[in-house]
Amino acid sequence: MTIALEATSLTKTYGSVRALDDFSLSIPAGGVFGVLGPNGAGKSTLFRIALGLVRPTSGSARLFGAPAGDMTALRKVGAMIETPRYPPYLTARDTLTMLALESGAKSPDIGGWLERVGLGGASDRPTNGFSVGMKQRLGLAAAFFTRPELVILDEPTSGMDPAGIQEIRALIVDLARREGVTVILASHQLDEVKRVCDRVAILSRGKIAAEGAVDALTASHVRLRLLASPVDQILAVLGDKGEADGPDAVLADIPRAEAPALIKALVNAGVEITEARWREADLEGVYLRTLEQTPQDQTGAA
Template identity: 45%
Template sequence: MTNTIVVTDRLTKRYGERLAVSDVSLTVRSGEVYGFLGPNGAGKTTTLRMLLGLVRPTSGSATVLGHGPGEPGAVARTGALIEGPGFYPYLSGRDNLRVMARYQRVPDRAVESALQRVDLAERGDDAFKSYSLGMKQRLGVASALLGEPDLLVLDEPTNGLDPGGMADMRRLIVDLAGQGQTVMLSSHLLSEVQEICDRVGVIAGGRLLAESTVADLRGGSTLLVRADPVDQALAVAMRVAGDDAVQLLDDGLSLELGEDWAPELARALVGAGVDIREIRPSERSLEDVFFEMTGDAAGPGVGAAAPVEEER
């Protein structure tokens, strides 16, 4: 049975009259990359802060690595980057990490390893205040890696990175999970979550709407058919797939069939004298699923990358 690293039960946080997080029950398993997906303001950061013991929940409960949030047993085995890194501006990146390493009683050699892993070793002696937003973000991830924690909690880890930096960060996260570490990350970038996460929790308006694997959320593939005449193609498709498995679209037909059915469907269409323009498998993206689930609740803050500050 897979070990659970994080478990919450109806976790709720209210600020006065505003309900920031409502009855969130989720489970993060050992060795996986768990994506906490939702628009800006959905309650992602508040939930992560409760898991780290930085915010006390109004109601509900949580356990992290078998301990209560913020307890020494959980803190010692957790690395985190929440709401952007905070460092001494006039110290170098390397010295900032050394301060943190000594506070955590981690040897200095861990600092060099962390800088290498986030590709900051060559800029480690530069003052933190001279770093771009993306470099500051990478240094924050480096600080979370100190001490080889069992659990990494990363809030928007690719924020401020250019496309190359984003790709590097995704590879790093996947590598960490491959080495047995568990990563829980929040993001509003659906393509990012779809690419690297094993399971996701979808949150909007403070409520957890779904928790599943990315594949299960997206569902199985369908066949997209564009053919003429459409009415004749529709009749053939319904005969092959069944009446309820065919949907008429603006630009063709959608059949709830796997791509293995394409040859049989093509033969049936040609045999009926239908001119085939296209047959191809089609899969729903995580973005499609998200907007189906949330409707207008998602707002403009989901799916598009945040403005990028040029890497230096």
């Protein structure tokens, strides 16, 4: 299996701030991998180290088996880290032409990529008049147009309207599934991540809090929903394993094997149960529950 990005015991400190804390992660080539976490979790720091823009305090990062910053490996990579900035006097087409010359790209389809990211009508306009969303689109074209094997995207749809988010989502899926590009995507748009990512890692305070296939993570947080009354009596039985879900329902955080005994005990106690069914968590629920369960005794950075 080819590993696109690998971090081993990676630590990065800025003074007293520990942005990454003995962090290890292996992202295989192929598909779309999501990197999630609140501001300060260490996502951008991980990407900057992998691209050779920042040196780690200890540990190592590798791209396609080569040390971070290796030029041969970097030629296989496209990236957009945070909001891109360009010389304001250059047009979108001139910007990509300049980047093509710097990267040594041969015969890049600049016009085609500007069309593909939705900037065909703005190709010859100076970038100083671009909105944040338009600059994001140009950044995506800059990341993709050299046809890299790996693309790292940090909040790629920031500043875009819902229609623009949908367009870029479709582009990312198309690149990964039809053209074989590996995409590493960091985003706060959890619905976007769920729709495009095969696997995700949730970061908290510079560490991995959870990792796995999206379907497996959501399935692992399944809870039993009881439509029943009185709710207070059910909550008293469940204790910290129960949570009200509206005025006449409770979510029980129990293993499947314990469900029959629980239902029997509640019925014997006089609880009227109308419905009992298992509910899988959505990605947002998994994300929030994971962060709640992670110790918050450190200080993180971006």
